[in-house]
Amino acid sequence: MAQVTIAPFEATALDAIPKIAGTARGTFRTHKTKNLAWRKVQLRKLYWALHDYEPQLLAALQEDLRKSAFEALLSEVGWLKKDCMFMLDHLDAWAKDEKLRAPHVPAMYSIMNFRIRKEPVGTVLIIGPYNYPVQLLLAPLVGAIGAGCTAVLKPSELTPRCAMVIKDMIESRLDRDAFAVVNGAVPETNALMGEKWDKIFFTGSAGVGSIIARKAAETLTPVVLELGGKNPAFITKSCPNLALAARRLMWGKTMNAGQICMSQNYVLIDKDLVETFVVHLKQAYKDMFPRGAKQSPDLARIVNLRHFHRLKNMLDNTRGRIVMGGEVDESELYIEPTAVLVSSVDDPMMAEESFGPIFSIYPVHSLDEALNVAHLVHRTPLSLMAFGSKKENERILNEMTSGGATLNDAYFHGAVNTVPFGGVGDSGWGAYRGKASFDCFTHFRTVAETPGWADPLLAVRYMPFDMGRLRLLGRLTDKKPDFDRNGRVVKGLGYWVALVLGLGGKGVKGALLRWAVVALAHYLYKNRVGK
Ligand SMILES: NC(=O)C1=CN([C@@H]2O[C@H](COP(=O)(O)OP(=O)(O)OC[C@H]3O[C@@H](n4cnc5c(N)ncnc54)[C@H](O)[C@@H]3O)[C@@H](O)[C@H]2O)C=CC1
Numbered sequence: 058m059a060q061v062t063i064a065p066f067e068a069t070a071l072d073a074i075p076k077i078a079g080t081a082r083g084t085f086r087t088h089k090t091k092n093l094a095w096r097k098v099q100l101r102k103l104y105w106a107l108h109d110y111e112p113q114l115l116a117a118l119q120e121d122l123r124k125s126a127f128e129a130l131l132s133e134v135g136w137l138k139k140d141c142m143f144m145l146d147h148l149d150a151w152a153k154d155e156k157l158r159a160p161h162v163p164a165m166y167s168i169m170n171f172r173i174r175k176e177p178v179g180t181v182l183i184i185g186p187y188n189y190p191v192q193l194l195l196a197p198l199v200g201a202i203g204a205g206c207t208a209v210l211k212p213s214e215l216t217p218r219c220a221m222v223i224k225d226m227i228e229s230r231l232d233r234d235a236f237a238v239v240n241g242a243v244p245e246t247n248a249l250m251g252e253k254w255d256k257i258f259f260t261g262s263a264g265v266g267s268i269i270a271r272k273a274a275e276t277l278t279p280v281v282l283e284l285g286g287k288n289p290a291f292i293t294k295s296c297p298n299l300a301l302a303a304r305r306l307m308w309g310k311t312m313n314a315g316q317i318c319m320s321q322n323y324v325l326i327d328k329d330l331v332e333t334f335v336v337h338l339k340q341a342y343k344d345m346f347p348r349g350a351k352q353s354p355d356l357a358r359i360v361n362l363r364h365f366h367r368l369k370n371m372l373d374n375t376r377g378r379i380v381m382g383g384e385v386d387e388s389e390l391y392i393e394p395t396a397v398l399v400s401s402v403d404d405p406m407m408a409e410e411s412f413g414p415i416f417s418i419y420p421v422h423s424l425d426e427a428l429n430v431a432h433l434v435h436r437t438p439l440s441l442m443a444f445g446s447k448k449e450n451e452r453i454l455n456e457m458t459s460g461g462a463t464l465n466d467a468y469f470h471g472a473v474n475t476v477p478f479g480g481v482g483d484s485g486w487g488a489y490r491g492k493a494s495f496d497c498f499t500h501f502r503t504v505a506e507t508p509g510w511a512d513p514l515l516a517v518r519y520m521p522f523d524m525g526r527l528r529l530l531g532r533l534t535d536k537k538p539d540f541d542r543n544g545r546v547v548k549g550l551g552y553w554v555a556l557v558l559g560l561g562g563k564g565v566k567g568a569l570l571r572w573a574v575v576a577l578a579h580y581l582y583k584n585r586v587g588k
Pocket residue numbers: 184185186187188189193211212213214215241242243246247260261262263265266268282283284285286317318410412439480484485
């Protein structure tokens with residue numbers, strides 16, 4: 058890896074924060090960020106900044122998390138470059154006014170040129186976590202730039218080298234009046250929260266998310282929360298390939314040393330499959346780490362001592378049996394990929410969010426039991442994975458919600474940068490990525506424009522009110538219900554007439570098609586050969 062120097066971590070001075078926020082707000086008021094060409098220049102600059110700062114970013118990720126260059130490129134630097142390109146490719150189309158026509162606008166108002174203007178929400182605060190310190194801070198920024206916002210970023214202080222590289226990169230390459238980085242921990246975040254924002258985008262723990270949401274509520278500031286979850290994986294008796302399920306779940310818990318909020322916390326598995334599943338897990342472990350996980354340059358480390366001890370305590374306090382892994386080494390912040398066989402939902406391995414390379418295996422007698430346990434552990438997890446028959450997977454999706462879900466794999470729904478990503482209930486509010494990133498920072502402003510000549514047509518609204526005219530208008534424009542008071546659809550005269558005239562076809566298209574077939578048949582009959 059290229060030799061690079063990273064400045065030591067330095068928190069932003071508390072008294073500088075109001076000015077930083079004020080500059081970002083002031084720049085938004087100049088309206089220059091609304092210009093699409095300006096936004097595109099910033100996105101292109103961000104792309105090249107990521108490209109040029111790649112050695113620093115890779116070194117910082119290696120030092121902060123011992124993240125391999127492979128992972129750093131795949132899921133952080135390369136990921137963000139793709140984000141920039143995707144936003145650049147689609148920005149013109151997404152930012153265009155959307156004309157509102159029937160059926161969204163009733164025919165009687167069609168003269169009023171209803172449309173949706175896409176406006177930037179304003180000046181936003183983006184607060185990032187430590188596990189993907191580059192991706193999870195800058196992916197929302199791509200959305201904010203695309204939408205035309207100004208932004209202040211607060212990287213996690215737990216990954217200090219990444220925080221310093223990001224500050225240098227953003228402030229030297231992007232418009233300094235529009236984008237800034239504040240480094241620090243709780244005091245600096247509190248100072249930022251004391252400022253007025255138009256939206257706050259927070260990724261992190263549910264505990265801190267709730268502090269942020271409470272503070273934001275004081276000024277009615279909208280928040281997006283990307284939080285954690287205790288995510289289940291279901292393996293049923295009909296699992297099509299148990300060895301593959303084991304391999305994929307091992308991948309889910311070893312990327313970034315399992316410090317991924319959407320990876321499985323626990324596996325609910327049919328009791329008859331447990332033994333074989335563990336054999337497959339061990340085989341997958343051997344295949345991925347032929348010289349042992351500790352020797353592998355591919356396995357990241359736990360971010361710091363606090364999180365190391367949090368994970369170690371889960372293993373120390375479990376009443377379950379470790380069936381794979383179990384080694385820990387504080388000097389290296391190393392935790393071996395570990396699976397623990399448990400039998401109680403109160404076990405720390407079930408009750409706490411793992412957010413590391415450890416997970417539990419919980420044997421069940423049936424899918425009913427699995428679904429009950431999952432609801433007890435966390436009713437609205439960030440993700441869910443199912444390895445069953447098609448029918449069972451459909452049932453799991455139907456009976457248990459989650460932010461996102463993957464069938465027959467670990468969290469792949471969250472490994473593609475262009476599709477919406479977000480939680481549900483207490484695992485998150487709002488979504489981003491792809492077009493959802495643009496939408497997240499956009500105010501969809503409905504605009505109507507009433508021509509002066511239309512006033513006589515619309516005069517019914519004026520006082521003095523005339524009930525007769527209101528009733529007449531209702532008779533002309535109100536849609537009659539085709540259902541009765543019991544919620545049953547009523548097939549009235551209109552239905553039967555339409556059915557006969559439409560020759561049984563549904564809708565105008567279906568009816569026209571049937572009439573065309575009849576006409577063709579008639580024509581062929583009339584002109585038949587040898588008549
Ligand atoms: N849904 C998602 O996309 C993701 C969710 N997460 C969740 O984040 C957690 C791990 O990330 P962490 O960085 O440890 O989260 P965290 O909640 O401790 O920190 C996140 C950010 O909040 C700031 N912060 C911490 N304490 C604060 C306080 N008392 N007041 C104001 N700001 C404060 C930190 O400086 C940091 O920038 C896990 O629970 C994980 O599930 C992590 C990554 C992605």
